[in-house]
Amino acid sequence: MTKRNSILTGVSRAAELHDEMGLRDKLKDGSKAIDVFAVIAALKVMVLFRPLEGLLGAYVPTPNAAGMLITTQRNLHIQRFTASHELGHHVLKHHAPSLDLNVGFVARGEKNGHEPQEVEADAFASEFLLPAWLIAAHARRQGWGRAELKRAEIVYQLSLRLAASYSATCWALASAKFISQADANALASLPPKKSKMQALEDVAPPSWHPDVWVLSKRDQGSQLIGGPDDFLVLSLEEHSGGGYEWDMDPLPSVGLSVRADQRIDKSAEPALIGSPITRRVVAQSSAPGRTRLKLEERRPWEGSGNAINRVEFDLALWGKEPVGLLRPERMLAA
Ligand SMILES: [Zn+2]
Structure with missing residues (x-):
């Protein structure tokens, strides 16, 4: 069998599994990433997270049950991609065990040396986590066209919403023909730190390890799969002329500390449509966990019933999976 046939086999099995699990319909509004661990649990494959040395993951088929090992030495995005690769071995009914030192090589275009x-x-893994239809759904929701998808800071924001690494997202955009391979190579060579700095502006984080989500009304109802110390940069139109303002009091009660809070007046911009005031708030998470953040725009002296705008986010800021079995509270799909 040629390499091309192997890729087609993996890709088509991923598309079948999307259909079997009803994922295309569930995720068509671009508000979520694929919850690979929920799919693995639904297929009754045992997952064990261990501090594997030199190995990203392994798949172990047995006659009665199948299991996979995933390293705890790498971040959540790599854990999710590795789990998707091991899931590929399972749903493609591979009978030999697999010890995986390297995943994502098909998307990166590494041609040789792979069974x-x-x-x-590996082709299954990319297609299952980052299919063109899911990228298109997120881009549609955010109003990103082909020109925006060539910009590093946009691709970085897309990668967060897909709960994938920045480089995996660059390769997936090329594979889905949203951008050229040359554009993907150029984007992948740019470190996400630059996009994080741009998003945080004058807020200096203690390290550049946390991710930085730029959230607007377009993210209403979205689920964010991130890390315990991630930053949220909220950028919301505010109708202060009528006395309305966004109530930011709920932030500390869900464990988010405010690092910056400002109003940006854009009334001098000639082509402005909508409210001239943008409320920009930078907040940082401080502990792993899942919570719902609900914010309202209303007059400070009025009650919740009088809000003129609301946004709500499902924050799943657990970070990487720790040593042990997959825990039920980490299932996001439900
Ligand atoms: Zn493998």
Whole structure:
């Protein structure tokens, strides 16, 4: 079998599994990433997280049950991609165990040195987590066209929403033909730190490790799969002329500390449509967990019933999976 056939086998099995699990319909509004761990649990594959040395993951088929090992030495995005690769071995009915030192090589265009089953599982992994239809759904919701998808800071924001690494997102955009391979190479060479700095402006984080989400009304109802010390940069139109303002009091009660809070007046911009005032708030999470953040725009002296705008986010800021079995509270799809 040629390498091309192996890739097609992996890709088509991923598309079938999307259909079997009803994922295309569930995720069509671009508000979520694929919850690979929920799919693995639904297929009754055992997952164990261990501090594997030199290995990203492994798939172990047995006659009665199948299991996978995933390293705890890498971040959540790599854990999710590795789990998707091991899921590929399972749903492609591979009978030999697989020890995986390297995943994502098909998307990166590494041509040689991989067994056909590895190519199948790896092509499955990319297609399952980052299919063109899911990228299109997120881009549609955010109003991103082909020009925006060539910008590093936009691709970085897209990668967060897909709960994938920035580089995996660059390759997926090329594979789905939203951008050229040359554009993907150029984007992948830019470190996400620059996009984080741009988003945070004058807020200096203690390290550049946390991710920085730029959130607007377009993210209403979205689920954010991130880390315990991630930053949220809220950018919301505010109708202060009528006395309305966004009530930011709920931030500390869900464990978010405010690092900056400002109003940006854009009334001098000639082509302005909508409210001239943008409320920009930078907040940082401080602990792992899942919570709902609900914000309202209303007059400070009026009650909740009089809000003129509301946004709500499902914050799943657990970070990477720790040593142990997959825990039920981490299932996001439900
Ligand atoms: Zn493998």
